[in-house]
Amino acid sequence: xxxxxxxxxxxxxxxxxxxxxxxxxxxxxxxxxxxxxxxxxxxxxxxxxxxxxxxxxxxxxxxxxxxxxxxxxxxxxxxxxxxxxxxxxxxxxxxxxxxxxxxxxxxxxxxxxxxxxxxxxxxxxxxxxxxxxxxxxxxxxxxxxxxxxxxxxxxxxxxxxxxxxxxxxxxxxxxxxxxxxxxxxxxxxxxxxxxxxxxxxxxxxxxxxxxxxxxxxxxxxxxxxxxxxxxxxxxxxxxxxxxxxxxxxxxxxxxxxxxxxxxxxxxxxxxxxxxxxxxxxxxxxxxxxxxxxxxxxxxxxxxxxxxxxxxxxxxxxxxxxx
Ligand code: PBG
Numbered sequence: 462x463x464x465x466x467x468x469x470x471x472x473x474x475x476x477x478x479x480x481x482x483x484x485x486x487x488x489x490x491x492x493x494x495x496x497x498x499x500x501x502x503x504x505x506x507x508x509x510x511x512x513x514x515x516x517x518x519x520x521x522x523x524x525x526x527x528x529x530x531x532x533x534x535x536x537x538x539x540x541x542x543x544x545x546x547x548x549x550x551x552x553x554x555x556x557x558x559x560x561x562x563x564x565x566x567x568x569x570x571x572x573x574x575x576x577x578x579x580x581x582x583x584x585x586x587x588x589x590x591x592x593x594x595x596x597x598x599x600x601x602x603x604x605x606x607x608x609x610x611x612x613x614x615x616x617x618x619x620x621x622x623x624x625x626x627x628x629x630x631x632x633x634x635x636x637x638x639x640x641x642x643x644x645x646x647x648x649x650x651x652x653x654x655x656x657x658x659x660x661x662x663x664x665x666x667x668x669x670x671x672x673x674x675x676x677x678x679x680x681x682x683x684x685x686x687x688x689x690x691x692x693x694x695x696x697x698x699x700x701x702x703x704x705x706x707x708x709x710x711x712x713x714x715x716x717x718x719x720x721x722x723x724x725x726x727x728x729x730x731x732x733x734x735x736x737x738x739x740x741x742x743x744x745x746x747x748x749x750x751x752x753x754x755x756x757x758x759x760x761x762x763x764x765x766x767x768x769x770x771x772x773x774x775x776x777x778x779x780x781x782x783x
Contacts, residue, residue, distance in 0.1 A: 483763045485756075485770070487783055491534040491575065491729075492527055492775035495667055496520045498542040498550075498557035508663035509734055510741045512773050514540055517557070517564055524565045524572055530779040534573040536623065536771055537561050540668055541583055547591055548583035552609040554616065562617035575621035575650060576614045578607055578635070587672040589626040589680065598680055603628045608638035615644040621704070625652040627680040632700035650704035650729060651697040654690035654716055657681035660709045660735030667734065690716045691723060698726055704769065709733040711758065714765040721766025729769035730762045737773040752781060 470480050495514045497503050503516045515523055524535055539558035541550040550556050562574050580603065581589045590603025603626060611622045624631050632651050639647050657678045665671040682689060694705045705724065707717045708731035717730050744751035755774050762770045
């Protein structure tokens with residue numbers, strides 16, 4: 462009997478690399494950036510060590526640094542000076558995200574600029590869309606809002622718009638609206654399977670977007686459901702999504718895998734703020750070897766089948782491996 466000895470393939474670094482089934486390419490990583498309208502809102506985010514809210518100038522400088530490191534895609538989030546019930550600063554042609562898109566594209570035309578499309582950073586009540594008289598998010602009124610925002614992002618030069626609101630029918634509405642205005646080349650990356658998650662906590666500190674009342678469970682997905690995630694993804698693809706996303710990442714790797722097995726479109730995974738925070742907290746305490754833990758987690762996304770990984774670790778990863 463010949464003994465099968467899998468350990469033969471693990472003996473050296475070169476051998477391990479030779480037989481590695483997956484690898485992270487920095488060209489697949491996306492760095493999220495928070496851009497503030499008022500300079501006084503800039504500065505470090507306490508619950509996300511290493512990540513800051515950036516002024517417009519700092520955003521351009523950061524984009525330049527990222528590009529030089531090989532991170533050529535960014536996802537922009539705006540922190541506006543003014544909020545109201547209908548998120549009016551979200552579709553201002555001169556709004557903070559619109560200005561940031563223009564500034565980054567002017568400076569770095571090859572940088573791929575994605576912009577998050579949602580009302581929650583712009584509404585005074587903190588929900589992702591327009592509320593009806595009962596205080597619930599009104600799906601169809603919100604679709605109009607999303608289309609308006611999308612057009613201003615396209616106008617500013619965004620390559621990708623990324624609706625993260627979880628309204629029904631938004632991809633179709635946004636696609637028709639973009640196409641109707643000749644913006645056929647702007648891609649849609651849909652937050653298709655976006656769960657109502659505790660792991661968005663630090664993001665909501667960063668963006669000041671915690672709902673004043675209630676929570677997002679009426680529109681974001683419920684943790685126990687994975688078949689429903691596949692239904693959501695199928696709907697978004699049918700409506701014209703170019704890229705679909707699963708979010709958060711670590712607690713939903715099974716959904717990433719299931720989506721990969723079922724669909725052919727590019728799949729993105731969002732390694733969210735709370736996943737970043739919990740890892741950074743353990744690293745800061747000396748409880749985990751940071752570099753190894755980060756690499757292992759980013760590898761898990763690729764192994765699960767994600768093509769695109771949106772992560773606050775993109776820059777540090779590129780610094781070490783670029
Ligand atoms: C906007 C949006 C959120 C995130 C991305 N887009 C917050 C939310 O839904 O509450 C979370 C990102 C993160 O936690 O890193 N709707």
